[in-house]
Amino acid sequence: MKPGLQLRLNQQLTLTPQLQQAIRLLQLSRLELETELRELAESNPLLELDGEGVDESELEVADGTAAEVATPDADADAGAGDSIEFGEMRSDGAGQDDRAADERSNDRGSEAWDGEEFGATSYGNGAGHDDDDGFEAQDAAPVSLHEHLLHQVNLLNLSARDLAIALALIDAVDEDGYLREGLASVQAALREPNMGLDEIEAVRHRLQQLDPAGVASLDLRDCLTAQLRGMAADTEHLHLAQAMIAEHLEALAKRDFARIARSLQAPPEAVAEAAALIRTLDPRPGAALGAAPVEYVAPDAYVLREHGRWQVRLAAGNQPKLGLNRHYCGLIARARREDAAYLKGQLQEARWLIKSLQARADTLLRVAEAIVRQQSAFLDFGPEAMRPLVLREIAEEVGMHESTISRVTTRKYLRTPRGTFEFKYFFSSGVSTDDGGAASATAVQALIRKLVDAESPRRPLSDQALTTELNQRGIQVARRTVAKYREALRIPSSSERQRAG
Secondary structure (H helix, E strand, C coil): CCCCCCCCCCCCCCCCHHHHHHHHHHCCCHHHHHHHHHHHHHHCCCEEECCCCCCHHHCCCCCCHHHHHHCCHHHCCCCCCCCECCCCCCCCCCCHHHHHHHHHHHHHHHHHHCCHHHCCCCCCCCCCCCCCCCCHHHCCCCCCHHHHHHHHHCCCCCCHHHHHHHHHHHHHCCCCCECCCHHHHHHHHHCCCCCCHHHHHHHHHHHHCCCCCCCCECCHHHHHHHHHHCCCCCCCCHHHHHHHHHHCHHHHHCCCHHHHHHHHCCCHHHHHHHHHHHHCCCCCCCCCCCCCCCCCCCCCEEEEEECCEEEEEECCCCCCCEEECHHHHHCCCCCCHHHHHHHHHHHHHHHHHHHHHHHHHHHHHHHHHHHHHHCHHHHHHCHHHCCCECHHHHHHHHCCCHHHHHHHCCCCEEEECCEEEEHHHHCECEEEECCCCEEEHHHHHHHHHHHHHCCECCECCCHHHHHHHHHHCCECCCHHHHHHHHHHCCCCCHHHHHHHC
C-alpha cells in the first residue's frame, strides 16, 4: 500500500444554525413557542420580550460602525428595530398608512368574531380588557385526595394505633380512591409484627364512611357496596341494589335486567329502578379530588366570513412582542473590541430570530388559508361535507415540502364557526363513491353518527345495516370499515344500544 491523492466530487445538504432554528420554531405549539422565546431572551441580552424594540434609525453608532450593525449582508431586509406581534406581522418601521389599514382590518375581524355568527362570545386571552386576571388565576389551589382524607381522619379521635393504620391506608390509596395493592402491602408498610389484618380491615371500613364515600375500597364491588351502606335504610330498592351488586355485577354492566330479574325473582320494573339507583353511585370516588386543571386551547388562527367569503386571520394579542433591547444596542459603539464583537453576534442572532418568527407566522397563515380553501364545504355544511385531503395537496398548493406542512399542522388550532379544531383534523383519507369520486373518512363518520342518532331505540342499526345504507347513498365501504369508524366514534354495538334503550 502506497499513500496517494484522490479527488472526489459529492453534494451534501447542510442545514445552517439559522435554518435549524426556523424549523424548530415552526413545529412548536403556542405555549412551547412562548417558553422558547423566554429562554432565548434570558440568554441573549439584545432580545426583549413584552417591551418596545429599538428602531434601526435610533442606533447612533460612531466611527462608521452603524452601517456594519444595521445592515449585515444576510439580514438587509430585517431591520434591527423589527419587533413582531404575532398575527399582525408588522414591523415597527412600517408606514403609518399600512399600520392604520391593518388596524382597521383587525377591527373588522373583531366585530365579525363578536357578532351573531359566533354567538357574541369573546375568545382568546382577554386582550383589550383592563382586568388581565383570568378565572383560573382566581381559583383556590386544588386539595388532593390524601389531604382531604387526612383532614377528616384528624377529626375522628382515633387511638395512636388506629391512627397509624389510617395514615398507612391513606398513603396506599391511589388517585381513584382504591387500594389496588391490597391490605397485605399496608400491613408490611406498618412494620408491626403483631398488627393483624382484622385491625386494618376495621379501620378501612371507617375510612370508607368518610367523604368521598367508598374511598379505600379494594375493588368496584366493594366500593359500590360501601356507598349503598351509607344510604338511609328506608331507601327504595336498597336491598335489591345490594343483591344485584353482590351477585350480578357483570350482568348489571351488560344491562341484562331480564336475567337479573329471573335470578333474584324480582319484578323487572324493580330491577330497572334499582339499577337507576346504582347509576347514581361513583365508581371512582377519588377522581373528583385533586384532578388536573382544565387546559384550554388558544387558537392560532381564526376563520371569518366577510363579504360572502371565508377569510383567515392569525390570532393577535396573545403572543409576546419580541424586539431589541435599546440599552444594549446603544452600547455596541462604545464597547471594547471583544465586547463589541460579542454584542454584534448577539444582535445577529436576535435579528435572525425575528426573521424566523416572521417566516413562521407567514407560513402558518398560508397553510391555514390553503386548508380553508380546500375545506370550505365543511365550513358551509358541516362534517358531512368534508372532502379527502392529504398533506401533499397543501404542500403543492403553497409550494412547500410535506414535512414542513406536517410541522405546521401539528398542535396548531383553527377557530371556526363550527368549533376549534387542530389543523390535522382537516386531513383524512378517502372512501370511493359510485360516481368515481371520494368521500372523506371524517364525512363518513359524521354520516354514521347521524344514522345512529336517527335510529329506533328498539331496533338499532347493525354494522351491516349501516354498511347497506351507506352503499345505497353511493359510498362504497366495507362492514369492517364501518365497525372501525363506529368504534372510533365510541358508539356501542347494536346489541348494547338496544339494551340501553
